[in-house]
Amino acid sequence: MTTYADNDSAIQFDALVLDQHLRVGGKCASLGTMSQAGLPVPPGFAVTTDVFVDAREASGLMAQISEIVAGVDTEDQTALSSAAMQARDLILGWPIATEHERCIRGKYADLCLLSGVEDVPVAVRSSATSEDSPDASFAGEHDTYLWVCGIDEVLEKIRSCWASLFTERAITYRNQMGYDHAEVDMAVAVQKMVRPRAAGVAFTLDPSNGDRSGICIDAAWGFGEGVVSGDVTPDNFLVDKVMWSIGRRTISPKTHAHLLVDATDGAGHPQVARVELPADQVDVPCLTDDEVVAIARLARAAEKHYGCPQDIEWAVDDDLPAGEDVVLLQARPETVWSKKSRSVGQQGDLVSSIVDTLVNPLSARSGTPSA
Amino acid sequence: MADRFPSPFDIETPDGAEGWRDLYSYSSLFGEERRTYEDGGFWFHDGVHWPEALTPWDTTLFEFAIASLSQYNTRHYLIPPAYGVDYRILNGYVYLSPVPAPDEEIEARVPLFMERAGYYFGNWDRLYDDWLVKIRDLVRQLTELDFSALPVMEPMEVITSGAGQGAGNALLSSYHRLLDHALTLWQFHFEFLNLGYAAYLDFFGFCKAAFPSIPDLAVAKMVAGVDVDLFRPDDELKRLARLAVSSGIDDRFSGEVLEIWPRLEADEAGKAWIDEWTVAAEPWFNFSTGSGFYHSDKIWIQNVEVPLGYIADYIVKVKDGKDLDRPVAALHDERDRVVSEYRELLDSDEDREAFDAKLGLSRTVFPYVENHNFYVEHWAHSVIFRKMRDLGGVLEEAGFITDAADVFMFKRSEVSDVLFDLYKGWAVGAPARGPSYWPGEIERRRGIHDALKSWSAPPALGVPPEVVTEPFTVMLWGITSDSVAAWLNAGGEGEEGVLTGFAASPGLVEGPARVISGAEQISEIQEGEILVATLTAPSWAPVFGKIKATVTDVGGMMSHAAIVCREYGLPAVTGTAFGTTTIKTGQMLRVDGNTGKVTILD
Numbered sequence: 013m014t015t016y017a018d019n020d021s022a023i024q025f026d027a028l029v030l031d032q033h034l035r036v037g038g039k040c041a042s043l044g045t046m047s048q049a050g051l052p053v054p055p056g057f058a059v060t061t062d063v064f065v066d067a068r069e070a071s072g073l074m075a076q077i078s079e080i081v082a083g084v085d086t087e088d089q090t091a092l093s094s095a096a097m098q099a100r101d102l103i104l105g106w107p108i109a110t111e112h113e114r115c116i117r118g119k120y121a122d123l124c125l126l127s128g129v130e131d132v133p134v135a136v137r138s139s140a141t142s143e144d145s146p147d148a149s150f151a152g153e154h155d156t157y158l159w160v161c162g163i164d165e166v167l168e169k170i171r172s173c174w175a176s177l178f179t180e181r182a183i184t185y186r187n188q189m190g191y192d193h194a195e196v197d198m199a200v201a202v203q204k205m206v207r208p209r210a211a212g213v214a215f216t217l218d219p220s221n222g223d224r225s226g227i228c229i230d231a232a233w234g235f236g237e238g239v240v241s242g243d244v245t246p247d248n249f250l251v252d253k254v255m256w257s258i259g260r261r262t263i264s265p266k267t268h269a270h271l272l273v274d275a276t277d278g279a280g281h282p283q284v285a286r287v288e289l290p291a292d293q294v295d296v297p298c299l300t301d302d303e304v305v306a307i308a309r310l311a312r313a314a315e316k317h318y319g320c321p322q323d324i325e326w327a328v329d330d331d332l333p334a335g336e337d338v339v340l341l342q343a344r345p346e347t348v349w350s351k352k353s354r355s356v357g358q359q360g361d362l363v364s365s366i367v368d369t370l371v372n373p374l375s376a377r378s379g380t381p382s383a
Numbered sequence: 384m385a386d387r388f389p390s391p392f393d394i395e396t397p398d399g400a401e402g403w404r405d406l407y408s409y410s411s412l413f414g415e416e417r418r419t420y421e422d423g424g425f426w427f428h429d430g431v432h433w434p435e436a437l438t439p440w441d442t443t444l445f446e447f448a449i450a451s452l453s454q455y456n457t458r459h460y461l462i463p464p465a466y467g468v469d470y471r472i473l474n475g476y477v478y479l480s481p482v483p484a485p486d487e488e489i490e491a492r493v494p495l496f497m498e499r500a501g502y503y504f505g506n507w508d509r510l511y512d513d514w515l516v517k518i519r520d521l522v523r524q525l526t527e528l529d530f531s532a533l534p535v536m537e538p539m540e541v542i543t544s545g546a547g548q549g550a551g552n553a554l555l556s557s558y559h560r561l562l563d564h565a566l567t568l569w570q571f572h573f574e575f576l577n578l579g580y581a582a583y584l585d586f587f588g589f590c591k592a593a594f595p596s597i598p599d600l601a602v603a604k605m606v607a608g609v610d611v612d613l614f615r616p617d618d619e620l621k622r623l624a625r626l627a628v629s630s631g632i633d634d635r636f637s638g639e640v641l642e643i644w645p646r647l648e649a650d651e652a653g654k655a656w657i658d659e660w661t662v663a664a665e666p667w668f669n670f671s672t673g674s675g676f677y678h679s680d681k682i683w684i685q686n687v688e689v690p691l692g693y694i695a696d697y698i699v700k701v702k703d704g705k706d707l708d709r710p711v712a713a714l715h716d717e718r719d720r721v722v723s724e725y726r727e728l729l730d731s732d733e734d735r736e737a738f739d740a741k742l743g744l745s746r747t748v749f750p751y752v753e754n755h756n757f758y759v760e761h762w763a764h765s766v767i768f769r770k771m772r773d774l775g776g777v778l779e780e781a782g783f784i785t786d787a788a789d790v791f792m793f794k795r796s797e798v799s800d801v802l803f804d805l806y807k808g809w810a811v812g813a814p815a816r817g818p819s820y821w822p823g824e825i826e827r828r829r830g831i832h833d834a835l836k837s838w839s840a841p842p843a844l845g846v847p848p849e850v851v852t853e854p855f856t857v858m859l860w861g862i863t864s865d866s867v868a869a870w871l872n873a874g875g876e877g878e879e880g881v882l883t884g885f886a887a888s889p890g891l892v893e894g895p896a897r898v899i900s901g902a903e904q905i906s907e908i909q910e911g912e913i914l915v916a917t918l919t920a921p922s923w924a925p926v927f928g929k930i931k932a933t934v935t936d937v938g939g940m941m942s943h944a945a946i947v948c949r950e951y952g953l954p955a956v957t958g959t960a961f962g963t964t965t966i967k968t969g970q971m972l973r974v975d976g977n978t979g980k981v982t983i984l985d
Contacts, residue, residue, distance in 0.1 A: 218596060224728040225594035254724040255601045257889050257977040301891065355730040356592045358737050362585070362744055363501045365737075367493055369585040371464050 021115035024057045024122075025203075035060045037139025037199035046340065050313035054329065054339045055126060056134065056203030057119040059170055061141055064197045067106040067174075077102055077178070078193045086184040096183055100175035108167060116170070116202075120163050123204055127331035131162040133205040133282075136169035138176050138198055159205060159281040166202060173200045206339060207272065208327035210298040211236035212246055214307055215346055216253070216315040216322045222349035224321070226259070227251045227308040233298045234269035235284050236325055236341070243286060244268050247297055251308035258304055263297050303328055306338045314343045321346035385871050388843040390422050391473055399834030403474060406439045406828055408794060411446065411472045426471060426478035426844040427862055430937035432674050434917045436475030436835035439828070440771065440791040440798070444565065444676055444764065445477060446470070451569035453482075455577050460499045461492040462577065468856075475835035478844060481856045503578050507747050511575065514751070518571055518758045522666075525564050525766045528557050530773040532780050533809045551806035558774065558802055562795065565767055572759045579748035584857075586741040593729055593738070598977075600886060604949065605722050606745045609714045612754040613943075614950065616670045616683065617924035619663040620690055621707040624697030626659055633702065636695040640688045666762050670922045672902035675760030678772075678791045681902060682765045683922065692906065693925040700928070707928075709950055753946075756921070774798075781805050782818035784825055792828045842870045842960055861885060861939020861958045870960055882934070882959040882966075886979035887945035890954035893984065894931040898968045913974055915966045919944040927951045932974040934962045934981050948976070956981050 023032060028044030036044070040058035047053055068074050077099045084095040108116070124132045138155035155176035157169040176182075177198050186193055210231050218226035230239050230246035238244035244267075250260035266289060273285045299307070307326050314322045325341040332339070358365060391413045396403060404412055413421050433445060453467020466482040484492060503510060533550050541549060583606060590602045627633045632653050635646040647653035664684050672689060673680030683690045700707060722742065729735050775790030783801060784790065793801060801817060808815030847867045856862050869883060897912040899905060908914060908926050915934045921943050927933075932954040935944045939958055948955035954976030962981065966972065971984040 221595050223595050223597075224730070225725060226596045250596055252596065252598055252601065253728075254721055255598050255604075255889065257598050257600070257886070259596050259598060259978075261978075353730055354593075356589060356734050356737065357731075358589065358592075358734075362582075362740055363497045363504060365589075365741070366500065366581050366585045367463060367497060369588045370462060370581060371489060371493075 020060060020062050021112040022057045022059050022063075022119040022202075024119065025053060025055065028058065032060075034141065035062060035199065037061070037141045037201075039137060039139035040199055040201045041139075043201060043203070046317070049317040051310065051317060051340045051343070052336065052338065054204045054206050054327075054341070055123060055332070056201060057123070058139065059116060059200040059202060061197040061199050063108060063112045063116070063170075064174055064199070066109050066112065068197075070109060071102075071106040073102045073106070074194050081178060081183045081193055082187065084183065084187075086180075086187055092180050092183065096178050096180045099178035099183075103175040103178065104168075104171050106171060106174070108170075113167065116167065117163050120166055120202065123202075126333070127204060129331050132331065133159045133161050133207075134166065135201075135203050135205055136160050136166060136173060137201045137203070138173035139201045141197055141199060170200045170202075174198050204329070204331070206327045206329050206341065207331050208235055209330040209337075210234070210303075211325070211327035211341075212239040214311040214324050214326060216311050216324075217346060217349050218250060219349065222352060222354045224354065225252055225254060227253050227311050229299075229304060229307055229311075231299050231304075231307075232266055232269060233289060233293055234271040236327060237270045237284065238268065238286065240325070244270070247299065249299070249304045249308075251304060253308065253312050256305050256308065258301060261297070261304075263295065265294050266298065267294055269293075299328065303338060306335075310338055310340055314340065318343065318345065321350045323347075387846045388425075388871070389841060391426060391471070391478070391844045392418065392422060394473060394841075394844070397474060397834050397838040400474065400831050400838070402827070403831050403835060406475070406792075406794070406831060407437075407442060407472045408446070408796070411442065411470060413471050413473060421471070422845065424469075424480045424845050425847050426480045427860065428840045428842050429477045429479050429860060430840070430842075431860060431918060431942065432676055433477040434674070434937070435677065436832060436838065437472065437477065438678065438791045438832055439794040441676065441678055442472065443562070443795040444569070444767070447566050447569040448572065448676075449479065451566070451573045452577070454570070455573045457484075460503075460578065461495040462581070463489045463492040463496050473844070474838050474840070475832065476838070476840040479860070480845075500578055500581070503575070504582065504744060504748075507575075511751055514571065514574065515758075518568075518763070521564060521568055521571065522758075522763050522766055525561070525568075525763060525770065528561055528564075528770050530554065530557055530770060530777055532777050533806070551809055554777070555799070555802050555806060558798060561767065561770055568759060568763050568767075572755060575748070575751045576755065579752040582741075582744045582748045583752070586745040589737060589741050590725070593734060594725065597725070598886060598889075600889060600949070601721060601725070603945070604718060605725070605742060606749050607718070607946065607949070608746075608749055608753055609711055609718065611750075611946075612757045613921045613946070614709065614924065615757070616667045616690075616922065617693075618709075619667045620693050620925060621697055623656070623660060623663060624694045624701050624707070626656055627694065627698055628701045630656060632656060633698045636691060636698060640691060643691060669762040669765040670757075671761050671765065671920060672905075672922050673920050674918070675756075675764045675920075678768045678788065680768075680920075682768070684765070685769070689922075696925060714950070761921075778805065778817075781808075781815070783815070783821050785822055789821075789825045789829075792825045792832070839964070843867065847871070857939075861937075861942065866958060866960070880983040882956070882962055882981040882983075884934070884956040884959035884962075884979050884981070885939050885945070886976055887939070887942065887957040888933075888948035888953060888955035888976045890932070890952070890976045891973070892931045892954055893971060893973045896934075896966045896968055896970045896972050897930075898963055898966055900963065913972050915962050915972075916944075917963055918942065919947065921947065923947075927953060932972075932976065933957075934959055934966070934972070934974060936960055936962045936964075 023036065025043045026047035028036060033041040036058035043053050080095050080098050084091050086092050124130060136157045155173045157172060160166055160169050177196055210233055212229065212231040214227060214229045216227055217224050218228050229249040232239050232244045232246045239246045245264040247264055248262040249258055251258050268286050269289050270284050271287050272282045310326060311322060311324050314324050322343050323346045324343045327339055327341055329337045329339055437445060449468055449470045456462040457466045464484055466484050469480045469482055471478045537549050587602050590597050630652045636643060647657050668683040668690055670683045671680040681689055697707060726735055726738055729738055771790055772787050775787030778784050778790060779787045783805065804815045804817045850864045894911055894913045896915050897908050899914060899916045902920065905923055905926055908929055910929045912930055913932045913934065914930045917936045918938055919933060919935060924947055927947050933944045933948050935957045937958055938944060942957050944955050945957050954974045956974055956976060956979050959981060966983060973982040973984055
């Protein structure tokens with residue numbers, strides 16, 4: 013039995029280095045890059061392709077799997093479906109090497125410790141490594157498992173992710189492209205499920221006027237769904253992205269919130285529901301000033317990282333220690349104001365401009381003072 | 384909310400202050416003859432410079448200042464929309480009223496302004512260098528004025544030189560020259576200031592157009608200098624404290640001032656320290672503990688217990704290994720960071736070009752804006768008040784007054800008559816009337832002035848303009864439409880226990896309040912307290928190392944409290960109007976320098 017360094021098996025997102033990217037797949041690499049660009053994503057770790065490869069080799073089943081899927085008539089839906097099912101069942105039985113398992117157990121235990129939660133719920137997702145994945149949307153379909161609790165279930169879902177290499181569509185694709193089924197591999201992302209005390213969105217400009225110096229934050233208690241859908245009225249903050257001062261704050265009556273409720277769905281997952289809030293939460297800000305600034309800094313970091321104004325989703329995770337609890341859930345380019353010019357477009361020499369300032373002081377002084 | 388402030392004609396005379404009008408010039412009083420104009424105008428109390436009731440002579444520098452400001456707006460640079468600032472004295476307190484230029488004149492003033500202001504902007508550095516020479520020369524001339532007692536007989540050399548005139552003539556002339564120099568001083572003061580503010584406002588306006596939500600503070604930070612003369616006196620104290628420690632004489636600074644000096648003179652190390660003190664003291668300890676406009680303000684160099692007390696405090700810190708230096712390099716870096724980040728956020732290269740040009744001009748003019756205060760209000764005023772005390776000494780010796788400081792109970796025009804009375808009595812060899820007339824009159828005036836001092840001046844009188852647009856009013860006094868509304872609203876619908884003002888220096892802290900009504904109380908301030916004062920003076924700098932935050936009644940983004948707090952990284956809320964009257968020493972406060980909000984927590 014080979015022994016492994018920890019980093020050969022599982023690597024925390026915030027410790028991922030560039031030369032490991034090939035072994036952790038696109039999704040994990042992206043989470044690692046974000047963590048290190050000051051964009052803290054919910055914490056977690058990557059299970060490397062080494063684990064997959066070693067399990068595949070140790071199982072001795074790959075030749076059998078290749079035979080099942082390489083020869084199948086992809087036009088024959090029944091045969092294809094049956095082949096895919098057989099392949100996946102075989103993969104679910106692959107053994108994970110002891111050293112790898114020890115490492116994965118350790119990383120999961122660390123995550124539980126960080127969160128202060130036993131058997132902390134995680135999302136387990138496949139993280140494809142190469143061009144043998146047909147496309148991104150395909151990858152997301154069958155290989156995300158939410159609310160996975162406990163190391164045994166985590167190990168099981170890692171294999172489930174591996175098995176998702178052998179969906180009908182993937183098999184068809186590789187057969188058509190002439191790729192060798194025995195050459196593909198798969199990494200897996202294990203990431204903490206966010207349990208948000210508050211969540212919402214942030215724009216890296218002021219959407220009311222396009223002011224690029226402002227970061228505008230909408231925030232509500234619990235999950236951010238209500239902010240996005242508009243069925244709760246969020247608190248609003250405007251933060252200056254150079255001075256990091258909170259220039260405007262509107263605390264709204266927040267009568268409802270999207271929260272986790274005890275009831276579970278058929279799969280045993282906790283449910284998020286829109287519930288009425290107790291009176292003492294309605295009129296108080298759902299964020300502290302420190303949290304507001306931390307979210308603004310996160311949004312600004314995303315803007316700098318992606319090089320254009322961003323519209324982000326964030327959460328304050330109740331399980332994480334203060335100071336590390338603001339996490340980025342999603343970032344996408346802002347599209348409305350980014351396309352418009354906000355040039356002051358002032359012409360003429362300095363003294364004419366001073367005359368204009370003196371004669372039309374109001375136009376020059378709108379919005380003052382800050383008091 | 385009320386729509387106007389009380390009429391100046393409805394303000395009552397405080398008990399015991401009957402006859403107060405006798406203390407001030409007829410021209411600076413509200414009166415029936417100008418009632419229509421005065422009652423329809425807007426008059427705000429200038430507590431930034433004149434927080435307390437003025438004695439008769441102290442109105443001199445006030446009137447010279449405001450008239451000179453006005454003259455430059457109206458007659459030199461023809462600031463297109465603004466004439467000068469009118470002023471009145473009511474119950475001893477200063478009220479100001481900006482006078483707009485008539486609409487029909489504005490257009491014609493524009494090209495004149497551009498030519499004149501353009502000349503100054505284009506030659507700023509040279510003209511400012513000249514200014515520094517002029518102001519030092521003026522201070523020298525003031526220093527050379529001599530006020531001494533009239534001799535029993537003229538010395539022989541007056542005869543032999545054929546001088547043809549005597550000491551009485553010279554005494555009268557010296558007083559007139561003092562007034563001439565004082566007015567010149569204020570002409571010099573406003574030679575640059577209005578233009579400096581105009582350039583700053585232009586940059587400010589540009590920043591607000593580019594970034595509507597940019598904090599005022601950010602604009603101030605981009606322009607403000609780091610090495611400012613106003614910080615120099617404090618820096619000198621720190622230097623002297625370090626020197627005391629390094630030369631091993633740091634144990635000699637306790638107890639009475641009279642004991643400290645002999646202890647220092649005892650050996651070479653102490654003498655060397657005194658030499659360094661002497662170098663620092665001229666001019667840097669010509670530093671007022673107040674705004675510099677009151678004869679009663681303590682000047683460090685005449686009240687050495689004040690700077691020595693600070694030095695003793697600093698010695699303790701030096702020995703504790705504390706770093707006394709302002710973080711100059713960090714402040715430079717922070718200023719560069721703020722500039723480059725906003726600059727990068729601008730929309731176009733044209734905007735960046737305009738930003739660079741305006742910031743460049745603002746930084747060209749700002750050293751004057753920041754430094755003039757030391758030369759005029761501190762240094763030159765110190766000399767003027769010192770000379771006036773010398774004159775008071777002459778009058779005291781002649782029995783006209785019982786204390787040299789009583790000279791400030793004369794109106795400035797009366798002093799000429801008083802001196803002539805003295806001169807004539809000396810010349811004739813017969814009793815002057817003064818000694819039998821003035822002591823009683825001065826006593827009456829002192830009673831009136833004492834009654835005025837305990838009066839609380841309302842922040843404004845008359846009818847406020849719909850919007851406050853006059854740029855200098857905004858810049859100099861921090862008066863805006865919002866602050867006017869807040870005054871009108873005072874005691875009304877405002878949030879209970881919450882005061883608002885300018886977010887003048889960022890940060891959020893909580894701590895116990897220390898309400899200070901004057902410079903003489905600053906020694907009461909304890910480590911970790913929040914300073915609450917009508918305003919602060921630059922010479923209070925040493926206490927900023929102790930406190931957690933500052934709250935003032937008056938002043939805006941560019942007030943001393945604001946500038947110093949930004950230097951020290953302390954939160955400040957300025958211009959709250961009612962801080963000292965609402966907050967009590969010991970109350971827990973939350974000061975939010977990011978939003979300009981002060982909350983009384985208990």
